[in-house]
Amino acid sequence: MQATTSSFKDLRNDFPVLNRRVRDNKKLVYLDNAATTQKPNQVIDAISDYYKNHNSNIHRAVHALAEESTEAFEETRDKVAKFLNVEDSQEIIFVRGTTEGINLVAYAWGRDNIKEGDIIVTTEYEHHSNIVPWQLLTQEKKAKLKYIDIDDNGELMLEQLDDYLSTGKVKLVTFSHMSNVLGTISPVKEIVSKCRSVGVKVLIDGAQSVPHMKIDLTDLNSDFYVFSAHKMLGPTGVGVLWAKKEILEKMSPFLGGGDMIREVHKYETTWNDLPYKFEAGTPNIADVIGFAKAIEYLEKIGMNNIRNHELELTKYALDEMKKVPGITLYGTKEPEKRGGVVSFNFNDVHPHDVGTIIDKEGVAIRSGHHCAQVLMEKLNVAATNRASFYIYNTKEEIDVLISSLQHVAKVFKL
Amino acid sequence: MSGDPIYTEMIIEYSRNPSNYGKLEDAHIHRHDSNPLCGDSIDLYLNIDGDKISDIKFDGKGCAICMACSSVLTEMIKGKTLDEVKKFTKDELLSELGLEHLIKTSPVRIKCALLSLKTLKFGIYSYFVDKLKDSESAGNLNEEAANLY
The missing domain is CATH 3.40.640.10 (Type I PLP-dependent aspartate aminotransferase-like (Major domain))
Structure with a gap:
């Protein structure tokens, strides 16, 4: 399999749940892969x-x-x-x-x-x-x-x-x-x-x-x-x-x-x-x-291709999120030193509120302490938002995540 | 996003400027509780004068729903008698903020809304047990608090 952006996009057809609509008929944008990934037909x-x-x-x-x-x-x-x-x-x-x-x-x-x-x-x-x-x-x-x-x-x-x-x-x-x-x-x-x-x-x-x-x-x-x-x-x-x-x-x-x-x-x-x-x-x-x-x-995809795909998504996400006012990013700034996980806070809006509001746009991220309360204590936060990527995610989905944050800003009158 | 069923003007306002936020030193009742799954965490402080809640404050970290509900709860409870607090229901609190629908629509977020009430009921419970030696009232309160959500 070629490791091109389009071939990774083709993989999506193997994952029935990715075609789902959620909430008000919004396209599902599944960015909670560090919690669990979706399953392809081959496994099911x-x-x-x-x-x-x-x-x-x-x-x-x-x-x-x-x-x-x-x-x-x-x-x-x-x-x-x-x-x-x-x-x-x-x-x-x-x-x-x-x-x-x-x-x-x-x-x-x-x-x-x-x-x-x-x-x-x-x-x-x-x-x-x-x-x-x-x-x-x-x-x-x-x-x-x-x-x-x-x-x-x-x-x-x-x-x-x-x-x-x-x-x-x-x-x-x-x-x-x-x-x-x-x-x-x-x-x-x-x-x-x-x-x-x-x-x-x-x-x-x-x-x-x-x-x-x-x-x-x-x-x-x-x-x-x-x-x-x-x-x-x-x-x-x-x-x-x-x-x-x-x-x-x-x-x-x-x-x-x-x-x-x-x-x-x-x-x-x-x-x-x-x-x-x-x-x-x-x-x-x-x-x-x-x-x-x-x-x-x-x-079949190749683990090195997967790593490169996620690195590309992570770089893109970090670059795009940096442009949004009010976002605090956690972790190293060097994408090569990290996996496809981006934890952030948005202004002073609590992650549960961020999670609930963007869920209405179909975006699934994790908000909470991620079973890492020792780390939360260290970062001096109660919780963070976390977007995490996998093989089937696309840059367009990261765009949806970012635009959904605009709704959060609007609701909270930021 | 206008007309959001959860994030009303009132909730946002309370979350930005919570009422009765802070500590009471040497409070008669001090109770800490948290939602282990989502991480909301609050401390509730009460002073009792006779049979009345003479002062109440809370502090902690939580989402907008948790902060707003804690604020409103403290406003509603201040000045009430212990007996009135015992009878105070979750519906009274939720309806004050227009959040009754959460019971049906969001089993996750209802925990944020009711954490402060749970903390209050448990706090009063221990007061009945330790100070007033009233185990009957205490038993009911304990059960109510434990089954709040």
Whole structure:
């Protein structure tokens, strides 16, 4: 597929919901992709086809449907591994989403490896899902949670990481690859190499990065990496935890139950091999199979083309928004250092009011704290507006967003 | 956009110039509450003289709807007796600003409109429990506040 503006526009035909009219017959302008993306027919049809023609539980029965379902499910695992340049697909664990993935690590790895006085380092721009599990763990273990602050550009102040690491007490550094509010792309390689040199484990929350750029996990060389399918054209309820095999093998299980066992006796159990040891219970089979189609779809366009398309949209949005009086933009001014997320405030109008008024023009953005209250506190705002882009968005839609702000100005007599 | 059913002249005006905005030092009742999903966050302060609300103020961060409703609520409540506050309904507050329709049209924004009332009812509830030892009134208030939206 050619990566031209018009070919990206053609993609829109694959997404039925993008043809919708909302409110007073306004064309839907969907700019809330950092929350979740829309789904193409290819994904929707695969899920429907699975239930219509194959539905079965997996991994045990020998009948035809079970065999087909198991094969499709496991093919997705291989596809995910290849997509992220992971050599061994046993390292790919299916979970419900990023939140569950992080909680799995906090519970199964954290409870065995974090002791009193240890330090876990996170950052000020984390989603609540990469803060709360660590608060729970450090409180339970009497360990400490420390933050890498952000500077005025919305970038991490890495010298603080050096200070923390020099205490010799840090056991884990956990951070998002890309901030869901500021769009800042973290200096992953630098952080990983700092941690590697002192034997500290690294977890990366890839919820906002995997959908938007080429990710090579072998090259990044972290210990854990987590992301969600629904932010990359896939269904809700599917996520992936990747971790190095030697770590997974040593880790205690997370949930106990069916499929994660090798042998169960009255008072003891032995665990199944990877990845099943961490996949207790019937998984979300249909949606995992649907997720494979999302990956195929993205691969066909090419992750680098997607990144370039979003970069172009982000540059355009930043340039156009700068021209509107009363807009405060958050995050770095350099588009190359950020993903397709633009957080802003408009005069002193509360984001909920902005959101409600432009919703009437058919424009869907997010207004609120974006599950990042620690960051809101840092920015000293109650909330922000956030427009976030994906493959099917166009410059014309950004124009609609900006003109809809004129309505806000009018309503608030600015 | 004239005739907007939510953003009336009155709401915009109140959000720009909220009434009774500020703190009461050493207030008899101080209550904080927030809407976890949207982030509106207010503190409500009340002084009680006998059985009357002698003074009331609020501060915090919120959208225009939240600010306007908090303002109007404080105006309506000031000088009322505790008994009157107990009986004060959400319809009275919403109709003052012409926002009754939110109950049906916007389950999201109704929370912004009623946060201050919820905070008030919970505040009075704790006053009934702690100061007046009136658990019957308190029980009703608690239930009402918890089920406001």
